[in-house]
Amino acid sequence: MQLKILGAAGEVTGSCYLLETSDRRILVECGLKQGSRQDEEANRDDFPFDPESVDAVVLTHGHIDHSGRLPLLVRRGYRGPIYCHRATRDLCQVMLRDAGFLNEKEAVWENRKRERKGLQLIEPLYTMADAERSMESFHGLVYDRRQEILPGVEIRLRDAGHILGSAILEVWLTEQNQKRKIVFSGDLGHRGAPILKDPKRIAGADLVLMESTYGDRQHRSWPDTLEEFSRIFADCAASRGNILIPAFAVGRSQELLYLLNRHYREWGLDRWRVFLDSPMAIQATSVYRKYGHLYDEEARQLWRDPARRRLMPNLHYTRTTQQSMRLNTIRSGAIIVASSGMCTGGRIKHHLKNNVWRKECHVIITGFQAAGTTGRALVDGARFIRLWGEAVRVAATVHTIGGLSAHADRDGLVAWYGGFENHPPVILVHGEPRAATALREIMTQRNSDPVVVARPRQEIDLLNIPDVLRPAQA
Numbered sequence: 495m496q497l498k499i500l501g502a503a504g505e506v507t508g509s510c511y512l513l514e515t516s517d518r519r520i521l522v523e524c525g526l527k528q529g530s531r532q533d534e535e536a537n538r539d540d541f542p543f544d545p546e547s548v549d550a551v552v553l554t555h556g557h558i559d560h561s562g563r564l565p566l567l568v569r570r571g572y573r574g575p576i577y578c579h580r581a582t583r584d585l586c587q588v589m590l591r592d593a594g595f596l597n598e599k600e601a602v603w604e605n606r607k608r609e610r611k612g613l614q615l616i617e618p619l620y621t622m623a624d625a626e627r628s629m630e631s632f633h634g635l636v637y638d639r640r641q642e643i644l645p646g647v648e649i650r651l652r653d654a655g656h657i658l659g660s661a662i663l664e665v666w667l668t669e670q671n672q673k674r675k676i677v678f679s680g681d682l683g684h685r686g687a688p689i690l691k692d693p694k695r696i697a698g699a700d701l702v703l704m705e706s707t708y709g710d711r712q713h714r715s716w717p718d719t720l721e722e723f724s725r726i727f728a729d730c731a732a733s734r735g736n737i738l739i740p741a742f743a744v745g746r747s748q749e750l751l752y753l754l755n756r757h758y759r760e761w762g763l764d765r766w767r768v769f770l771d772s773p774m775a776i777q778a779t780s781v782y783r784k785y786g787h788l789y790d791e792e793a794r795q796l797w798r799d800p801a802r803r804r805l806m807p808n809l810h811y812t813r814t815t816q817q818s819m820r821l822n823t824i825r826s827g828a829i830i831v832a833s834s835g836m837c838t839g840g841r842i843k844h845h846l847k848n849n850v851w852r853k854e855c856h857v858i859i860t861g862f863q864a865a866g867t868t869g870r871a872l873v874d875g876a877r878f879i880r881l882w883g884e885a886v887r888v889a890a891t892v893h894t895i896g897g898l899s900a901h902a903d904r905d906g907l908v909a910w911y912g913g914f915e916n917h918p919p920v921i922l923v924h925g926e927p928r929a930a931t932a933l934r935e936i937m938t939q940r941n942s943d944p945v946v947v948a949r950p951r952q953e954i955d956l957l958n959i960p961d962v963l964r965p966a967q968a
């Protein structure tokens with residue numbers, strides 16, 4: 495009985511783990527590596543196992559760094575089922591199709607360049623048709639129901655509160671009367687976040703794989719974050735410009751809509767027109783609206799009240815390119831929520847080009863901005879940003895809201911682990927080395943919990959778990 499860590503060791507993206515018994519192979523996650531060009535090229539590599547030999551795939555949630563290589567897995571021969579929450583299946587339908595579409599578009603661009611240089615042409619990583627084909631293997635499950643997916647393999651999904659449908663995965667493996675329970679935290683949500691419930695505590699396990707994205711950071715409190723929003727909208731009220739809010743299409747866009755809706759009067763939003771300018775965010779919003787029963791208590795109350803269930807009267811969805819381009823003519827009074835979240839692509843770039851050089855405009859940054867992105871340049875106070883190779887002056891006021899995160903912070907992670915009554919050994923995954931190491935230190939100091947940071951390609955003998963934690967420290 496074995497666990498192989500095939501991704502997200504010492505990094506945040508590319509989640510992939512393989513569980514093996516003498517006659518079964520279960521793949522947990524099949525995520526895309528994201529980041530530098532070199533990282534992304536690695537997505538084309540062979541899988542470190544034969545896709546045809548895998549019996550089942552289980553997915554914790556829809557984010558591309560967990561699900562994005564599934565169409566490739568199917569194209570390369572995987573024929574078994576893909577289990578995940580129903581809402582995850584619906585979100586994957588939106589996200590994987592979009593990823594396939596972007597892959598095709600990118601390949602066309604790249605090949606145009608290559609043709610001019612006389613270089614060999616490339617194939618897209620996978621196509622929209624590949625994505626659609628992989629969707630046929632999806633089996634949507636519900637939370638909290640334990641079920642056998644293969645002889646000797648049982649699973650249960652528990653709400654992780656990270657994005658809609660996100661799950662903590664419990665796996666029970668049985669082989670020759672030996673039983674082991676492995677828990678995969680998936681991505682753990684931020685307690686108190688809008689719409690979703692808090693991550694479920696799990697009582698026991700033989701081994702835990704835990705994410706550590708923010709293992710070295712604390713988020714600002716929710717009341718402070720809402721106060722910050724309120725202050726920013728008060729500041730903007732006097733200016734005669736537009737407000738741009740870059741946002742990831744799935745998760746962040748829906749949280750923003752929810753907050754704007756909930757604080758509509760208090761933040762004086764009736765004087766604005768609000769645009770959700772992202773076809774993918776619009777589709778993801780309809781998936782979110784379909785699963786009202788998964789919301790937290792506050793969101794469910796709003797959901798039950800027909801008068802408040804309707805979104806803001808001044809909210810407009812802009813689906814087509816023409817509708818989006820029409821926003822270019824609006825000089826003031828528009829709040830535009832658009833992706834990409836780090837301003838590296840998508841419609842937000844056009845809105846920046848039209849607004850960021852005007853001092854009466856505002857940009858509200860609500861998410862993590864990686865080094866090297868246009869979003870990061872804005873946060874860092876750049877006086878110029880480059881859009882399509884052209885320098886554009888930044889005269890708009892840039893506001894940064896720190897507390898809106900879809901991930902648990904350091905204390906949240908420690909508290910979630912505290913739910914285990916038996917202090918099981920922990921392997922930290924899904925975190926940069928600095929974050930994972932800081933979290934390991936805190937956990938070891940506080941309770942001398944048995945914690946190690948995952949190493950790439952680490953193999954763990956599940957029948958001999960405590961042993962594995964010692965050599966990893968060396």
Ligand SMILES: [Zn+2]
Nearest residue numbers: 555557656681
């Ligand atoms: Zn995620």
Ligand SMILES: [Zn+2]
Nearest residue numbers: 557559560681
């Ligand atoms: Zn993730």
